[in-house]
Structures are given as C-alpha cells and as structure tokens.
Amino acid sequence: MVVLNVEWLNQLNTKKVILASTSPRRREIMDHLAINYRIVATTFEENLDKALFPHPTDYVKENALQKALEVYSRLKANGESPDLVIGADTVVALGPKILEKPRSVQGAIDMLTSLSGSTHMVYTGVALIAPPVDGSDKPRILVDVEGTEVKMQVLTKELIEAYVATGEPMDKAGAYGYQTTGCLLVKGINGCSWNVIGLPASKLFFMLQKFMA
Numbered sequence: 512m513v514v515l516n517v518e519w520l521n522q523l524n525t526k527k528v529i530l531a532s533t534s535p536r537r538r539e540i541m542d543h544l545a546i547n548y549r550i551v552a553t554t555f556e557e558n559l560d561k562a563l564f565p566h567p568t569d570y571v572k573e574n575a576l577q578k579a580l581e582v583y584s585r586l587k588a589n590g591e592s593p594d595l596v597i598g599a600d601t602v603v604a605l606g607p608k609i610l611e612k613p614r615s616v617q618g619a620i621d622m623l624t625s626l627s628g629s630t631h632m633v634y635t636g637v638a639l640i641a642p643p644v645d646g647s648d649k650p651r652i653l654v655d656v657e658g659t660e661v662k663m664q665v666l667t668k669e670l671i672e673a674y675v676a677t678g679e680p681m682d683k684a685g686a687y688g689y690q691t692t693g694c695l696l697v698k699g700i701n702g703c704s705w706n707v708i709g710l711p712a713s714k715l716f717f718m719l720q721k722f723m724a
Contacts, residue, residue: 529597637655
C-alpha cells in the first residue's frame with residue numbers, strides 16, 4: 512500500500528477516526544486511502560420518507576448525515592470522544608425513482624429489469640462530523656454528494672434470473688454489485704467508479720483535506 516506523506520493526512524492519522532459503516536466495500540476503499548480508523552456500526556434506521564426529498568441527492572446526504580450523527584452522539588454519550596465520524600449512503604436512481612437494496616428475489620428481478628438497457632445514476636452521500644472548536648455544543652459538519660452515470664447492457668430474463676440466483680444482488684443498492692460479477696451487466700460508466708462501489712474515494716479525500724484545514 513502506498514502511503515502519502517502529506518501533513519494534514521499525517522495529522523489525521525493521529526486522531527480517533529470512526530467509519531459509521533460495516534460495509535466491506537467501504538472498508539476496502541478506506542484502506543486504499545491509508546487512513547487509520549475503526550468501525551462502529553450505526554443503528555440509524557434508514558426509514559426516511561423519500562417523498563420529502565426533492566432529489567435523490569438530498570435523500571442520500573440526509574441518510575449519510577443521520578448515520579454519522581447517530582454514531583457520534585452515541586459515542587459521546589458513552590464517554591468516548593471521536594475526533595471524526597464518517598458516514599455514507601449509496602442509492603441507485605432511475606430518473607427520480609430511488610432503488611435501494613431489494614427486499615426479495617422478485618424485487619431484485621424487477622429492479623434489474625427496469626435498469627436493463629437504460630442509463631441510471633449512482634449517488635453516494637458523504638458526511639463528516641467532528642467536535643466543535645469554538646466552544647459551542649454543536650459539532651462541525653460537512654456533507655457532500657457524488658454522482659456517477661451508469662449505462663447497463665440489455666439484459667435477458669435468463670441472465671437476470673441467473674444473476675439474482677447467485678444471491679449477490681440482495682445486499683446491493685439497485686440489485687447489482689459493480690465490484691464483482693455485476694460488472695458484467697454494465698456497459699460503461701461516466702464518473703467515479705469507486706462511487707458505484709459505495710464510497711467516492713477522491714471526493715472523500717478532498718473533503719477530509721478541507722475539514723482538516
């Protein structure tokens with residue numbers, strides 16, 4: 512692993528950094544950034560009413576923020592003092608419709624059928640939360656979002672059913688995993704590939720740089 516000798520990154524690696532996610536994909540991406548961190552699973556229930564958000568980007572930003580806030584608040588209540596909590600949320604959006612993880616095999620089949628031959632967006636909201644530095648009780652918060660355009664191949668019913676039968680789609684937003692077998696379903700992407708996997712590495716890196724400044 513290549514480690515960048517950058518002053519702000521060296522300073523960050525002396526801090527208590529928390530990733531509010533148990534996603535193995537996000538953990539792998541964090542490892543690529545060579546950031547010292549530990550995982551604390553969020554207990555935030557992702558049950559926000561999508562109808563209240565004018566655009567999928569607003570929805571993923573709020574989900575990411577609430578995930579990070581839940582972990583930050585819980586750790587503080589338990590007497591811990593995290594220096595930084597990172598939260599993230601990823602959705603697939605076909606037009607204005609948000610496609611999260613399928614709840615059933617038929618749901619996965621229906622999602623992939625709707626995506627077949629079309630272009631959709633993958634959005635990841637990223638939230639950073641840190642203790643205040645001005646003596647107030649309000650934490651410092653930085654929230655942003657990354658979008659990647661994905662073009663799907665035309666998928667036959669046989670291929671969709673065979674892919675769903677692998678079980679891979681069941682814990683993936685949009686019912687496919689770009690980092691594994693699901694990449695075979697994708698014709699091409701326009702934007703950050705890491706974002707499609709679940710965490711936009713470059714976006715996060717420069718958010719951290721801004722936050723540390």
